[in-house]
Amino acid sequence: MKELSLNILDIAENSVKAGAKLTRITVDETEESLILTIEDDGCGMTEEILKSVTDPFYTTRTTRKVGMGIPLLKMAAEMTGGGVEITSRYKDEFPDSHGTTVTARFNKKHIDFTPLGDVTESIATLIQGHPDTDFLFTHRTGDKTVTLDTREMRAVLGDVPLNSYEVICWIKEYLKEQYS
């Protein structure tokens, strides 16, 4: 991927597919490093499946044989000297606390570091595609924090769907304002 924000989109889609009610997307940046964490309360994975998710020939899709989300994220992280860690609690074993957490570490100073790119666009795309699940986005850079919590928006908006045109425009503006 030319931008990490596209990887974020890919991984968060997996969370939604796993039935997550809330997906927390966190980007923690310092001068040297970027840590991306995507944590969901979806159905989780068994040990066996967890072992195979970094294999590009493993996929939950039925339309094709190959799944590239995690493998590409892992490669992007490893190219900078970082890596990816995945922990998961499967719903059958942890009925009250299931879910998956994907953590990717990047060394920003490495020449092969992929820039984060337009993360505002990715978050808006996610919400637009999945208006009925919740996302908590947090981007910390030094002493600055950008956040968006769809649960708070829902409380204010009532019955207005999150994927309505005005809401998506507002989300983009709201994030842009925080970044500026």
Add this chain to the structure above:
Amino acid sequence: MTVEALTEYGFEAICMPDPDREITGVYIGDLLSWVMGRAKSGDAWLTIMSNINIVAVASLADTSCIILAEGVTLESDVIKTAEAKDINVFSFSGSCYDAAVLLSGLL
């Protein structure tokens, strides 16, 4: 030309499970997500990337073979996967440009 004929022109076969596959074009690129969407079925794909993901990308894009330029080689488990997934892989000592120039005269 078929992928098997490549061996006569300085391309060294790392694995060739499908030697009769016809090469119909060439694509050059190392950004796998980009290659996935742009390489055409039948292309010989020139790259310097060597991790397991290239086998998946070649399989998705249905390229006729992967050609690893600059003398890049593969780990044995990657070769095993390529063999199992019917993906032809070659190594070439020159650059991607050198390989492309050579292929341009052959296709």
